[in-house]
Amino acid sequence: MSGRTIARVIIVVxxxxxxxxxxxxxxxxxLLLPPLPPPPAIDAPRGDAPTGVVAFEERVRQGDAYMxxxxxxxxxxxxxxxxxxxxAHSLGExxxxxxxxxxxxxxxxxxxxxxxxxxxxxxxxxxxxxxxxVLMRPSSPPDPARVLLPDPxxxxxxxxxxxxxxxxxxxxGQPRILHGTVESVDANGAWLRMDDLFDPGLMSxxxxxxxxxxxxxxxxxxxxxxxxxxxxxxxxxxxxxxxAASR
Numbered sequence: 001m002s003g004r005t006i007a008r009v010i011i012v013v014x015x016x017x018x019x020x021x022x023x024x025x026x027x028x029x030x031l032l033l034p035p036l037p038p039p040p041a042i043d044a045p046r047g048d049a050p051t052g053v054v055a056f057e058e059r060v061r062q063g064d065a066y067m068x069x070x071x072x073x074x075x076x077x078x079x080x081x082x083x084x085x086x087x088a089h090s091l092g093e094x095x096x097x098x099x100x101x102x103x104x105x106x107x108x109x110x111x112x113x114x115x116x117x118x119x120x121x122x123x124x125x126x127x128x129x130x131x132x133x134v135l136m137r138p139s140s141p142p143d144p145a146r147v148l149l150p151d152p153x154x155x156x157x158x159x160x161x162x163x164x165x166x167x168x169x170x171x172x173g174q175p176r177i178l179h180g181t182v183e184s185v186d187a188n189g190a191w192l193r194m195d196d197l198f199d200p201g202l203m204s205x206x207x208x209x210x211x212x213x214x215x216x217x218x219x220x221x222x223x224x225x226x227x228x229x230x231x232x233x234x235x236x237x238x239x240x241x242x243x244a245a246s247r
Contacts, residue, residue, distance in 0.1 A: 033228060036183060037182070039159050040157040040160055042212045042213075044210075044213050047212075047214030049163070049209060049214045050214065053103050053146070054147075055165040055166060055169075056102055056104075057101065057102045058071055058086045061099060068202065069099075069202075070087055071166065071204060071205035072084055073086075073148055073206070073207040073216070073219075074101070074147045075149075076150070077150075082142060083138075084113050084134075084136040084137075085133065085135060086099075086205040087123075087134065087205045087220075087221060088120060088123050090205060094122060096116055096120055098112075098113060099136075100112050103169065104171070110142060111138045111142045113139065116136055118244050119243075121133035121134060127188045129233050130235055130239040132235060133240055135240070135244050148207055148215070148216040151216060151237055152213075152215075154238020154239075155190055155236035156208070156234075156236075157182060158182050160181070160211075161212070162180055163178065163208070163209045163211060164177070164208055164209075165207050166178060178198060179194070180194035180195055180232065181195075185236070189221065189239075191233055192208065192232045193229055193231050194232060196230075197230050200220075204221060205219060206219070217236065218240075219240065220234060221234060221235050
């Protein structure tokens with residue numbers, strides 16, 4: 001590797017640790033990636049992608065301040081109730097603390113959370129991505145334009161094109177949207193292969209949007225680095241809805 005390539009790998013590895021994922025560097029001469037699944041037939045209706053900012057910085061209260069701990073989004077549940085969604089591993093020791101969602105670069109909260117809506121999940125330590133979640137009740141009704149709708153399928157399909165809407169934004173108050181293809185889906189979650197390498201640090205909790213339906217298919221949980229590819233582990237939206245229904 002050149003010095004520039006090594007530096008880039010180190011950055012992505014450190015970002016993956018911050019994201020809370022499993023970072024795997026594959027040594028040896030085999031650099032060819034397995035082929036991606038072919039584009040699937042999707043029966044769900046087509047829809048438009050979200051407009052405006054729909055992914056937010058997660059800021060957790062520590063003493064008198066709110067500290068950036070990850071990302072999150074607002075989700076409309078069946079029946080019309082809205083939940084704040086983020087990851088359990090972003091809470092550090094795993095105890096719920098009040099938090100706010102803010103647009104990157106702004107101080108005014110989009111939503112404030114003082115209580116859980118469903119039992120607290122726990123940080124992922126193995127292959128199961130579906131245990132890592134926090135579902136919260138907003139202190140007041142948020143702007144409907146900031147709320148995402150769940151994909152009716154409950155999960156993306158292998159070979160489907162999706163987009164990660166980063167809660168960190170683009171640094172100028174606008175959305176940052178990163179694209180990828182679904183590599184695999186099973187009972188433990190889904191994995192996406194992203195089109196480009198990027199620093200995923202603190203993007204944990206960002207929503208994954210189907211490019212077909214325009215609806216959220218899951219939440220960013222983990223990262224896996226291989227030579228030439230950055231993959232993102234996802235908690236499927238159907239599992240998140242099941243957790244909300246268990247409250």
